[in-house]
Amino acid sequence: MTEEKFDAILFSMAQQMPGGVPDLLDVLFGFLARKTDFYSGAGVDEARSLLLKYFEKHGKEAIEKAAENKRRKEEEERKLAAKRAAQKAREEEEFRAQTSGAGKIEEISDAEAAEFEKKHISLACVYSGEQHVVSASEDAETKKNEVEKSTEDEDEEDKNKLRPNSGNGADLENYQWTQTLQEVEVRIPFKVGFPLKSRDLEVTVEKTHLRVALKGHPPVIDGPLFKEIKTESSAWVLEDKKVVVISFEKMNGMEWWRYLVEGEPEINTKKVQPENSKLSDLDGETRSMVSRLLFHTSSCRINCFALF
Template sequence: MSIEEEKFDGLLLAIAEKHKDGVPQFLNTIASFLRRKTDFFTGASQSQWESLLLNVFHKQSDLAVKMCSAQKEGHIDKDTDVVKNSNNIPKKQNSDEESIPEAEPSKPINDIEDDSEKDEIGKLKPNAGNGCTLDKYSWTQTLQDVEVKVPLKASFTVKARDISVTIGKSSIFVALKNQEPIINGTLCAEVKQEDSLWQLVDNKTVVITLEKVNKMNWWDRLITTDLPISTRKINPEPSKLSDLDGETRSLVEKMMYDQRQKELGLPTSEDKKKMDILEKFKTQHPEMDFSNCKFN
């Protein structure tokens, strides 16, 4: 089984395990997504999309039959591949993913380029993922979501049942059962509980994906008791913005611009718009005195 084929296993398993009614419910969620977010059913004739589905499932069925035969003949250790849970959702066992390496903790900002950045002194410098790397966990973010990685320091092989993870609308709790919490606090901002997931990677690291409610702001910390990062030092990838539709991208870029302008004490786009209107009005009415006009 190729690495490319398995790269979404963790995410899909986390989603699948939320479907208590098993595979039919899981497949219905996928079909619903295709109906609501794509033209899968309307962009082609019924015979075309039915043929596509049958081809895909027949191919996977053939592979499953071959694997089953190989297991029966002893060519594959069935205990290291997949097993089924009570809801007939495949559950990955003995993941062969590489362990997530530990990174250097984020360091405070001590040097600034000019006086406009003096408020950034003491804040933590964002890591490569625009988040923060702390002693017990690290997190990264996009405007849409936050990913948290929690390395587990245990003397035994950790299973999912050994972990306690609770994601609230504005709270998060992570712990090995019967041990002190690794994370336990109030989130920097609200998240969508139904779209937030967690998974165990390589029996060593808990990976949590939090879906932001407000997709226009950068988080400056994971939980309120953490030291803040400097959001001015965040460097969003242009490719992430290019994934958005035109209207949403324009709105996000405007919000990001206004946020930077406010942090620098400079006029926002709305302020500039008001100034342009005033300048036009002044040109039309030179007899009036605007020397005491101020923007609120």
Template sequence: MAQGENAIDMMLDLYFSFLRRKTDFFSQGEMCERAVQSAFERQRAIVAKQAEEDEKRRARVKQAELERKMAEQAKAADGSDKIQEITDEEAEKIKSGGDDDDVSHDLTADEDDQDKLAPGTMMPNSGNGGEAEHYVWHQTLTDVDVRVRIPVGTPAKQIVCDFKKSKWVFGLKGATPMIEGDLYADVQIDDCFWTMEDKTTVLVTFQKKNDMEWWDCVVRGHPCIDTKKVTPENSKLSDLDGETRATVEKMMFDQQQKMQGKPTSDEMKKQDMMKQFMDAHPEMDFSQCKFS
């Protein structure tokens, strides 16, 4: 990130740029402002709720730790009528967050699997993309928008942006490419383009050849996101045809099920088929069967 740039401002600019170019969002007047404010309030409520849940979780862990120490002290009393109590100082230490290593370990174990990121990945940004050394990117199922930072005042004629089916080269004439490598997946070259967004930014748009998958990076070898954390806009489903919409809805459902440790739609279908078979053959003993 260039000196003086703000990552949040950049992401917001990219998000609203997408709305400006591909929707009629800004023609709605005050309704736009209300929509933005409403989205902000919803996210703030989620943050507040998460903080409250985290605090309750810490309280449960501390209480469990206190009870464990009391049980150990009781056991150490060797069955005598008088149970040795833990000291006030030790109890206060537990309540105030003492033994940080033990509590942190218990907290980690108590976290839901859905909160964990795949190894070596980062959480997607608000546009279901990520950030690399020279750019920030967002994506939908159909395209990828990459916002590349360039030196202030660079003219368009100095830009080198070469698209191939599975490769991308970007840089300035006469200089070593800033970005060069294999794309995550093939693109439709004729539908890829770039434009100067302002004096410091070039917006590059890739049209995915496969519009039924999420990219975890733009260029292979660059920082990756965890695609299981992608949250597509439900409102966009109305723009899809029936078959495509059904496929996307299935993908979204299966993704949510996996995040919660629950069976996918295909697994549920298999379970239902097995249950129907078992119900139809009560004379058979399935008690020793193991099903994956």
């Protein structure tokens, strides 16, 4: 007999039980007492023995499976932690190699700096905490243009987009997602009348697709992701036996996502408010470019002060 084929029925019953599993057991034994000869047929002692037989059978299987799942999850978390530690060590080593010694600093021309500023000034602002120095009149004119452009954009292409939540993602009807430039976190609360276990859930995290469902029920999330992710960095946990928390790294760690999966409302990425990050958080190439720009900016300021 295939036991799984009754899972949907039993899940549906359990969801209607305010007390969860105890209420479900009460209903099942009540049914056996009212509608069968489970107790009276062969006697109460025989019924108890039969009950314990299957209790021990499935209890042993459940304990072994839980232990195996725990061992596998711990091993996956250990490998993931080791990989992240190794990656961080490599990035720190690259950063030290690029910034160690004044003789290794590469100066750039004014033309190169201007071109870089045009393309990457936003990165320098986000990751260095430096402020772009402009005259009062230039600053006022820039702000005026920004306000006009923001109003125009809001009226046209962004008027139907959501304002990002405090985590630069979105709070939707069935789940919440947040993001940094490098990572995404998804929180899916399940409103059921019993404590959830990992085996009650179906969570599939693929390079371009995410699916999350309670077994026997329609999925809460099931669709193509905004962009590709690093599946080897993905992980999920069951929080408080009712909330699924999924995290993973973006393949492109320098882009804000407009949505999590296709078909969901988009957020206005122009209103994203990134926190200041460390320069070491950048990839090697971008970090080197930002370092060169900051060095050039610092040199310009020193030269300007020297004129007075």
